[in-house]
Amino acid sequence: MRRIQLTTAGESHGPAIVSILAGMPAGLPLGPDDVARELVRRQGGHGRGGRMMIEDDVGEIFAGVRLGQTIGGPIAIRIPNRDFRNWTEAMAVEAPRTEDEELLRRVHLPRPGHADLVGMIKYGRDDARDILERASARETAARVAAGAIAKRLLEEFGVRVESHVVRIGPVAADPPRRLPDDIESTADASPVRCLDESAADRMVEAIDEARRAGDSLGGVFEVVARGLPVGLGSHVSGDSRLGGRIAGALMSIHAMKGVEIGMGFEAAATLGSGVHDEIERDPSRARTGGYRRRRNNAGGLEGGITTGEPVVARVAMKPLSSLRRPLDSVDTRTGEPAKAIRERSDVCAVPAAAIVGEAMLALVLADAWIEKFGGDSLEEMRANFDAYLARLAPPETESPEG
Numbered sequence: 001m002r003r004i005q006l007t008t009a010g011e012s013h014g015p016a017i018v019s020i021l022a023g024m025p026a027g028l029p030l031g032p033d034d035v036a037r038e039l040v041r042r043q044g045g046h047g048r049g050g051r052m053m054i055e056d057d058v059g060e061i062f063a064g065v066r067l068g069q070t071i072g073g074p075i076a077i078r079i080p081n082r083d084f085r086n087w088t089e090a091m092a093v094e095a096p097r098t099e100d101e102e103l104l105r106r107v108h109l110p111r112p113g114h115a116d117l118v119g120m121i122k123y124g125r126d127d128a129r130d131i132l133e134r135a136s137a138r139e140t141a142a143r144v145a146a147g148a149i150a151k152r153l154l155e156e157f158g159v160r161v162e163s164h165v166v167r168i169g170p171v172a173a174d175p176p177r178r179l180p181d182d183i184e185s186t187a188d189a190s191p192v193r194c195l196d197e198s199a200a201d202r203m204v205e206a207i208d209e210a211r212r213a214g215d216s217l218g219g220v221f222e223v224v225a226r227g228l229p230v231g232l233g234s235h236v237s238g239d240s241r242l243g244g245r246i247a248g249a250l251m252s253i254h255a256m257k258g259v260e261i262g263m264g265f266e267a268a269a270t271l272g273s274g275v276h277d278e279i280e281r282d283p284s285r286a287r288t289g290g291y292r293r294r295r296n297n298a299g300g301l302e303g304g305i306t307t308g309e310p311v312v313a314r315v316a317m318k319p320l321s322s323l324r325r326p327l328d329s330v331d332t333r334t335g336e337p338a339k340a341i342r343e344r345s346d347v348c349a350v351p352a353a354a355i356v357g358e359a360m361l362a363l364v365l366a367d368a369w370i371e372k373f374g375g376d377s378l379e380e381m382r383a384n385f386d387a388y389l390a391r392l393a394p395p396e397t398e399s400p401e402g
């Protein structure tokens, strides 16, 4: 990100996860409920493990917000790990206070597909716990907390970032051609955050079957941002192109293996005439500069710049690597073949990952928004945005949905 900086800290079973978001304007209305709401959404979804029963995530905002508004300084949020009470010896800051191996919970049996082995080698650690505690996707709670603030900023300007699940393992959804106006509440009402009810039932069955087999499942989620104006991002250099910034942010989420924007990989197999979105004049739409597209195969981006049509990205998540029936590995103490460790784990976390995807997309869009509309305060930013819209079309022609 170019204008905002996100730093997270904390281990999965340490006392807390911390999120520090710098670069947000002053005057943005923000309260603990805005953050808590998103954290609760990340905890849900059929297929999650026992850890989510223990945690009851709340985000304690302790810097950067005063009397219900941001004040321009870095915003710091602490998310306590309730499970820490069961890990006080293993996660102590001090040198070991016990020799009891069971309490220290050292790990010498790296899981294929996790960061365990490569992290041990890279950082010169002989205990994979030093790696997996930080590699754990518990860190994504901090991203979701920061993403909640980015979403608040975008909401002020009528932009919504939402998501839904389109595949779990072998079960593909057939989502409605026209997405509902409120994707969020429709998806949140489904146990797998899927808009196709019959596929959702089969997804739940597939997850239950994988659980019974001691296995895990991945899938695909779609993130959608609506209400954006034309003109975020830029064609002028590789690092300003929004497609790369979005794909990079989504790929930075744990266990993601692919990102498609708009028509994505299918476009590579289709003639140009079947791909590109024909242009029409539509003076009623100020946010798209008075133009409309007959379809949105571009996923809302041309030349690394938003077109004003929805930004749509699909993200592929691999199956989780902690398996109740572990795969072959090596005991790093002895070099002998052994089964990988069995860490407590989710069976499928695609519905939760979709919420993390919303957070990452919101952060990138908020970053691009601040880049384009600048200003130290929300008020200044609003004035810049209004002036931009006035340049695109007379203000009275803007339709409520943009």
Ligand SMILES: Cc1cc2nc3c(=O)[nH]c(=O)nc-3n(C[C@H](O)[C@H](O)[C@H](O)COP(=O)(O)O)c2cc1C
Binding pocket: 049, 113, 114, 115, 135, 136, 137, 140, 253, 254, 255, 256, 320, 321, 322, 344, 345, 346, 347, 349, 352, 353, 356
């Ligand atoms: C929301 C979410 C929850 C996850 N839960 C687990 C889990 O319970 N068990 C597991 O092995 N991996 C889980 N992962 C994936 C691992 O964190 C990830 O595979 C690991 O950090 C290695 O990184 P890589 O997969 O990107 O190579 C989860 C990922 C996300 C996004």
